[in-house]
Amino acid sequence: MNRTNWKLIKTAPKDGTEIIGVHISEWGDRQKTLYGPWTVAFRSGRWQSSWDGVQVIDYMSDFGTDYKTPDLEPTHWIPLPEVVNTDPEGSSRTETAGGGA
Numbered sequence: 001m002n003r004t005n006w007k008l009i010k011t012a013p014k015d016g017t018e019i020i021g022v023h024i025s026e027w028g029d030r031q032k033t034l035y036g037p038w039t040v041a042f043r044s045g046r047w048q049s050s051w052d053g054v055q056v057i058d059y060m061s062d063f064g065t066d067y068k069t070p071d072l073e074p075t076h077w078i079p080l081p082e083v084v085n086t087d088p089e090g091s092s093r094t095e096t097a098g099g100g101a
Contacts, residue, residue, distance in 0.1 A: 021074030022035065
């Protein structure tokens with residue numbers, strides 16, 4: 001992926017739409033470090049790991065459920081790529097990688 005395609009996280013959709021997020025660290029004149037990528041969606045006021053529209057469980061017990069969050073807060077994002085799926089009969093349709101049509 002071309003680095004120029006990454007957008008600042010403050011411009012990302014906050015309506016539960018899945019995106020690809022990364023954390024880019026910059027330490028003065030040293031080389032940038034990229035952590036991720038993660039498939040995330042903004043839910044309940046924070047970035048949470050998400051897969052095909054579903055929250056990812058980190059831990060579950062009788063006392064409650066913790067949902068997976070990225071290891072670091074994303075600083076940049078890009079939309080999920082579009083994928084062309086072909087069914088066995090040869091017709092195709094375009095959808096986002098997260099599964100939405």
